[in-house]
Amino acid sequence: xxxxxxxxxxxxxxxxxxxxxxxxxxxxxxxxxxxxxxxxxxxxxxxxxxxxxxxxxxxxxxxxxxxxxxxxxxxxxxxxxxxxxxxxxxxxxxxxxxxxxxxxxxxxxxxxxxxxxxxxxxxxxxxxxxxxxxxxxxxxxxxxxxxxxxxxxxxxxxxxxxxxxxxxxxxxxxxxxxxxxxxxxxxxxxxxxxxxxxxxxxxxxxxxxxxxxxxxxxxxxxxxxxxxxxxxxxxxxxxxxxxxxxxxxxxxxxxxxxxxxxxxxxxxxxxxxxxxxxxxxxxxxxxxxxxxxxxxxxxx
Numbered sequence: 001x002x003x004x005x006x007x008x009x010x011x012x013x014x015x016x017x018x019x020x021x022x023x024x025x026x027x028x029x030x031x032x033x034x035x036x037x038x039x040x041x042x043x044x045x046x047x048x049x050x051x052x053x054x055x056x057x058x059x060x061x062x063x064x065x066x067x068x069x070x071x072x073x074x075x076x077x078x079x080x081x082x083x084x085x086x087x088x089x090x091x092x093x094x095x096x097x098x099x100x101x102x103x104x105x106x107x108x109x110x111x112x113x114x115x116x117x118x119x120x121x122x123x124x125x126x127x128x129x130x131x132x133x134x135x136x137x138x139x140x141x142x143x144x145x146x147x148x149x150x151x152x153x154x155x156x157x158x159x160x161x162x163x164x165x166x167x168x169x170x171x172x173x174x175x176x177x178x179x180x181x182x183x184x185x186x187x188x189x190x191x192x193x194x195x196x197x198x199x200x201x202x203x204x205x206x207x208x209x210x211x212x213x214x215x216x217x218x219x220x221x222x223x224x225x226x227x228x229x230x231x232x233x234x235x236x237x238x239x240x241x242x243x244x245x246x247x248x249x250x251x252x253x254x255x256x257x258x259x260x261x262x263x264x265x266x267x268x269x270x271x272x273x274x275x276x277x278x279x280x281x282x283x284x285x286x287x288x289x290x291x292x293x294x295x296x297x298x299x300x
Contacts, residue, residue, distance in 0.1 A: 001272065006048040006264035012083050013041025016111040025110025033104045040260025041079060044249055048267045049238045050288055051080055054148055054179050055087075057234070057275075057292045061177040062144050064088035067119060069144075070137040072171060074127035074164060076148035078105035085120040086112055093135050093142070095125035127164040128154065131171045141173040149288070152182045152211040157190050161212065162225050169229035169295050178230060178293040184237065185286045188215040219289060220279045230293040234275035239287040241269035246286075 017037035020026040026034045042048055063069050066089060073081045073094040078101055081094035096102050102122050109117055123135055127147065136142070145168045154160030161182070168178045191213065192206040214222070223232045240246050243266060249256045273280070275292070283289075 001049045001052055001267040001270055003265055003268050005052060006267035009048055009051055009083070010041060010261070010264045012086070013079055014038060016079075016082060016086065016108055017041065019111030020108045021111075023110035025107050027107070029100070029104040029107040033107065036257060036260075037108060040257040040263065042260075042263060043077065043253070043257070045243075045245060045263040045266040046238070046240060046270070046288060047077065048264055049270045049272060050148060050181055050290070051083075053236055053238065053272070053290045054080070054146055054181065055084065057179045057236075057290065058084075058144055058146065058177070059088075061292070061294075062090070064090045067091055070142045072131065072135075072142040072145040072168070074125075074145065074147040074168065075101070075150040076146055078102070078122075079108070080146075080148060081105070081120065082108055082112065085116045089119070091119045091121075091137070093121045093123070093131075095123050095127070095131075095135070097124065097126050099124050127151075127167060128160065130167060136171065139173075142171055142176065143173060144177045144179070145172050146179040148179075148181045149183070151180055152213070153209075155209055157209050157212060161222055165222075165226045165230060165293070169226065172295045174295050174297045176295050177233070178295065179290065180293070181288050181290045182219070183211065183213045183286070184215065184219065184283050184289045185213050186215060186282075186284055188218040189213050213286075214289065216279050216281060216283055219291075223279065223291070223293070226293070229296055231296055232278070233292045233294045234277060235279050235292075236275045236290040237273040237280060237283060237287055238290065239271040239273075239285050241266060241271075243269065 069090040071092045075096045081092050085092045151161040151164045191210045193210045194207045
């Protein structure tokens with residue numbers, strides 16, 4: 001990824017923060033999110049190629065310059081939906097199971113133009129459940145959907161990821177696309193943390209479930225499981241660089257966040273594969289897989 005493109009994402013995020021500050025809305029979600037909006041608008045180095053690749057896949061499949069194009073976001077980083085509304089003419093319905101994420105997005109929404117704000121709808125919703133009627137477009141089905149770094153966190157484990165994809169297939173029109181990103185590594189695993197995550201607590205002795213990390217076999221099993229409704233169109237692997245910030249960021253996200261202005265300069269170190277029509281046979285290092293899935297025609 002070119003550093004110049006990453007710097008544009010950074011600048012767009014900061015510009016939105018400045019505009020929401022001038023509009024008097026930025027502080028509504030609290031001091032910490034407000035500071036973070038300036039210091040690290042994109043919350044991790046890996047977000048830069050992730051944002052760019054997801055937007056590229058959506059733009060390649062849909063007319064994002066048409067307000068009649070409706071997109072459904074399930075719990076992706078809310079800045080992506082905000083910037084999508086600012087940079088395009090599409091209508092974006094952005095949801096999250098965690099209310100603080102919606103509150104933060106609402107605070108930043110004050111930095112959007114009147115037109116962009118009118119095309120962005122925010123709501124608390126669970127991606128495992130059917131989309132509420134009031135969130136849906138006039139024709140009831142969205143043109144596309146995206147869920148960035150989300151489905152790996154969804155319980156139950158196993159099965160939460162498949163459940164979200166099945167719900168997305170139900171609300172996107174046939175021929176429409178679903179773009180998701182998940183973490184990958186050479187070997188699959190499920191990770192648990194000793195503290196509560198996203199407001200959830202657990203009685204499991206392993207702690208609170210955090211995420212699944214996929215390898216080629218588990219990625220293939222997931223896409224095969226949803227194949228009756230969603231056809232894999234492409235898989236792109238974004239391999240993370242070996243860099244101290246990449247190793248420290250998962251353990252100390254707040255502290256590393258103060259180096260957020262340096263994140264764009266790591267963007268050229270990510271190794272990004274060409275989109276392929278199948279899951280790769282081998283994944284050698286930590287990274288992200290960005291999957292583009294196409295909704296099949298419903299069978300009687």
